[in-house]
Amino acid sequence: MALIVQKxxxxxxxxxxxxxxVAKRIVDTRRAGHDVVVAVSAMGDTTDELLxxxxxxxxxxxxxxxDMLxxxxxxxxxxxxxxxxxSMGFEARSFTGSQAGMITDATHGAARIVDVTPVRLKEALDEGAIVIVAGFQGFNRDTRDITTLGRGGSDTTAVALAAALNADVCEIYSDVDGIYTADPRVVPKARKLDVVTSEEMLELSANGAKVLYIRAVEYARRHGVLIQARSTFSSSVGTYVLGPGMTLPDGEGEEMEEPIVAGVATDLTQAKITVIGVPDVPGKAAEIFKVVAKSGANVDMIVQNVSIGATGRADISFTLPKTDAAAALKALAGDQPEIGFESLVHDDQIGKLSVVGAGMRTHSGVSATLFEALSVSGINIEMISTSEIRISVVLRGDDLAEAARLVHTAYGLDGASDAVVHAGTGR
Amino acid sequence: MALIVQKxxxxxxxxxxxxxxVAKRIVDTRRAGHDVVVAVSAMGDTTDELLxxxxxxxxxxxxxxxDMLxxxxxxxxxxxxxxxxxSMGFEARSFTGSQAGMITDATHGAARIVDVTPVRLKEALDEGAIVIVAGFQGFNRDTRDITTLGRGGSDTTAVALAAALNADVCEIYSDVDGIYTADPRVVPKARKLDVVTSEEMLELSANGAKVLYIRAVEYARRHGVLIQARSTFSSSVGTYVLGPGMTLPDGEGEEMEEPIVAGVATDLTQAKITVIGVPDVPGKAAEIFKVVAKSGANVDMIVQNVSIGATGRADISFTLPKTDAAAALKALAGDQPEIGFESLVHDDQIGKLSVVGAGMRTHSGVSATLFEALSVSGINIEMISTSEIRISVVLRGDDLAEAARLVHTAYGLDGASDAVVHAGTGR
Incomplete structure (x- = not known):
């Protein structure tokens, strides 16, 4: 008998x-002899309607x-x-965030969990009840007010409960049956991964994979919670997300060799801003990004072109969410005299492609495969950025889908058949 | 400066x-220099949609x-x-039933208030905030679970808060601008009452006046809370509901003489069941009403016809909500052999008219006026029941409106002009 947290x-x-x-699914888990704690989000579009x-x-x-609303x-x-x-004959009790002991700081709208004291949940489990907890919400002890955790809050609730209750696994259900080597809507030959490391998941998530929220994956890694991403609509085992030193429930995976590349992520939500003719003197980049940060924009990639010839000026390009672009442009234009650049170019037709894999650390030549695959097809690379386990490139948005398919094939990720694409939005 | 509770x-x-x-109305009260505590119901049909x-x-x-739902x-x-x-520039803080200290017993769906500990509300008021409290809900200390108060719960919340905070007045807002001498949709010449005693209000309420819930009026009477029934849509002062020994805010009303008849109430929600040929032996009525009570029906009026001639049998008629009739009939039919009655007659075309007035106690001849007014117009009275301050008669439902207008005139209650009838449902 295990203790299973489901979200x-x-x-x-x-x-x-x-x-x-969903009730039937929970009851089936209980019938299999497990204790079950469930974290649940608001119905469908309720949150948007309330907003x-x-x-x-x-x-x-x-x-x-x-937050109260x-x-x-x-x-x-x-x-x-x-x-x-x-009504299916099983004892079930629901608990609000505060009843569940989900203690947070007082930051309304984006509260951080500071403690989890699931006293009432343990009592209910001891009495044989299935426990249902409101996701996304907590309680601040000082103000005695209700808080919410922000985007991806329910995933975080589930992982935090799993950590506090020392659960065997935290199953995160969505309408996608796991983590894929690529978005199946973009790359039909994408394969579902049986296992992914939490590091890889963080990179895939940050690069547009919508199955799990970064914050929950980070929490799980830090607290040693095993996540299993599964589909509400199938019985597939989904994908396990393994943190450092973790093993799969059946003991497999311990000696598993890390694949060089776990997956390819695509992202069409970014725009690019180029600041042209920046005086090539120390401190100018700092000035620019201070202005951009103050506008509330979340900058992702940055590339500075070398200063050409004797002009003494350089171009600086950066990417940011499309929704942040207007504010950033306005802020930069306002400070143009102080910064002394020549002009701004806004480009919202870009696409970002990332290749992610924990095995990259120990393998050379990974980036060459990427560049080669793209150059053979004549796809132009506009920006490049890399981390220890990721290579990202910015391309024309129109080229992104073709590029993803080519790269997916080049790294040997293609499955035997096309993946099943679900209609839902993944959230 | 007063402390005003509004619902x-x-x-x-x-x-x-x-x-x-509503926010503007609350802010206006605050601007006038008063402390304000508001009890609010769920929006429109929310409760029905959740059910x-x-x-x-x-x-x-x-x-x-x-209750959680x-x-x-x-x-x-x-x-x-x-x-x-x-957003109008005033500090306001909302509190759930449990945050407001609304302590109840553990009867889910119809919890009774056992204590009110408005510590947080007092703190918020001391800090100059307008306080908003969730109506209809409470909290049980033993189970630590959320409860709801049932029908009319928000009125009761408001009155209980007014009592616990020692408020100067409890203003109950609806889409009707006070208590009328009759339902204006039935009797166009109905007048708004400036003052009504809580006893009269209880009788008017029980007889179909929908402006205030009995339970809240009773709570107010027991705890000395002055209720003012007002309209959300006008600035009319509405109607004060005075408990025993209470006076109006401006000291008026102390020497006010009680009117003989305060109002006429009409009710089309009742049905009549007649049990025919009941053996005229002791204990038969008890048997019948035990069976009816077991079916969950809420019996109102009861009349037993005298046993005629040598048959040794009598007829017993009683009224009950139309919605309870089917269950009561089924229960009685099931026990027909034991009780030994001959047959059952179900009549759902009745109307009930009540004349209510605290002054009836000291005045004779009040019922004569009622019977006279009806007999002149040839309206037949089928049942009669009286209390200290009320006379009720059962008539054909089709006659009810005409009867109400005639009786209203006979008691001198008619206003100079027709009352304004609002479109809303009163709840």
Whole structure:
């Protein structure tokens, strides 16, 4: 008998039928002899609908009240889920974030978990009940106010509960049946990975893979929680995310050799800004990125062209989320006289392709394969950035899908048949 | 400076526009120099929608989970209301039933308030904030679970807060601007009452007046809370509900003479069951009403016809809510052999008219006016029941409206002009 934590996202509990399906899945796990703790998100689009209402009554909603509002979404889904399980003849009890002992700091809208004291959950488990916990929400001890954890909060709730309860595994359910070597909608021959390291997952996640949130993967790595990414709609075992020193439940994977490349990630959400004619004197880059940071933009890749000839000027390009571009451009234009650059070029037609693999550390020549695959097909590389286990390139957005398929093949990642693509959005 | 408790029902906060209108009203009260505590219901039909969802996932929802579910409705409305006030430049803080110290017994779905410990509300008031409290919900100390108070719960929340905080007045807002001498939709010449005693209110309420819930009026009477029933949509002062020994805020009303008749109430929600040919031996009535009570029916009026001639049998008629009739009939039919009656007659075309007035106690001839008014118009009275301050008669449902108008005139209650009838449902 194991203790299993399961997390179901909004699309898994979008309506009464989905809730009953999830309830059956939970009951099946209980029937198999396991203790079950479930973290659940708000139903379907509830959170967006509540945000919309908030926007209608207040242009800038008070953060404390916004958290009070949003936290009601999970109360609805968790109570319905507990009822559905109850009506199948199993004892189930739902708990809010504060009842579950999810203690956070006081940062409304993006609270960090500082402690988990699941006293009531343990009592309920000891009494044989299935435990349902509201994802995404917590409680601050000093203000005694309700907080929310922000994006990916329910994944983090699940992993934090798994850590605090010393669970055997934390199953994160979505409408995708695991982590793929690439986005199956872009690369039809993408294969589901049985295992991925948490480092690889962090890079894949940051590069646009939407199955797991970075924050939850980081929490799991730090606290030694084994994550299993699975589909609500199939019985496939999904993908295990292994942290350092972790092993798979059946003892496999210990001697598993790390693959050189685990997957290829694609991202069309970034834009590129080029600052042209920056005076080639020390401190100019710092000036530029201080201005950009102040605009609230989250800069990803940065490339500085060498200063050509005797102009004494260089070009600096960087990528950032498309949604941050307008603010960054405005901020830069405002400080043009001080910085002394010549002009700004905004390009929102780029695509980013990343090759990720923990095995890269010990293998040379990995980047050559990437460049070769792209150059043979005449696809131009505009920017390059690398980390220990990742190589990312910026291309024309129109080239991204073809590039991903070529690179996927070049690294020998192609599966025998095309992957099944699900209709859902993954969240 | 006074401390004012206000309660807004679901129709007053049905959408973003309504919430902003209520927020403005609250801010106006604060601007006038008063401390304000607000109890708010769930938006519009939220509670019914949640109940519908519950019915879809579980035929008989677990009561603990149903309360968890329903309590989310008020969290949404209170957070939105606090945001709206906040964005008008006033400090506002929302509190759940448990945060507000609304301690109840553990009866899910119909919890009774056992204590109110508004520590956090007092702190917030001391800091100059407007306090918004979720109506309808509480918290049980032993189970540490969330409870709901049942029908009319938000009115009760408001009155209980007013009692615990020693508020100067508890303003109950709805879409009706006070208590009327009759339902204006039935009797166009109905007048708004400036003052009504809580005893009269209890009788009017029980007889179908929908402005205030009996339970809240009783709580107010027991704890000396002055209720003012007002409209969200006008600035009319509404109607004060005076408990024993209470006076109006401006000292008026102390020497006010009680009117003989305060109002006329009409009710079309009852049905009549007649048990024909009941053996005229002791204990038969007890048998019948034991069976009816076991079916869950809530019996109102009872009349037993005298046993006629030598048959040794009598007829017993009683009224009950239409919705309870089927169950009561089934229960009686099942026990027909034991009870020994001859047959059952079900009549759901009745109407009930009640004349209510605290002054009846000291005045004779009040019932004569009623019977005279009806007999002149040839309206037949089928049943009669009286209390110290009320006379009720059962008539044909089709006659009810005409009867109400005639009786209203006969008691001199008619106003100079027709009352304004609002479109809303009163709840």
């Amino acid at each position: 179901y996202g909004g699309s898994s509990v979008a309506d009464a039928e989905s809730i009953k399906r 919309d209402l908030a926007g209608q009554v207040a242009p800038i909603p008070a953060p404390r009240e916004l 949003l936290s009601s979404g999970e109360r609805i889904s968790m109570a319905l889920l507990a009822m559905a399980i109850h | 807004y029902g679901g129709s007053s906060v049905a959408d973003a526009e309504s919430i902003k209108r 519908d969802l519950a019915g879809q996932v579980a035929p008989i929802p677990a009561p603990r989970e149903l 329903l309590s989310s409705g008020e969290r949404i409305s209170m957070a939105l209301l606090a945001m709206a006030i906040h």
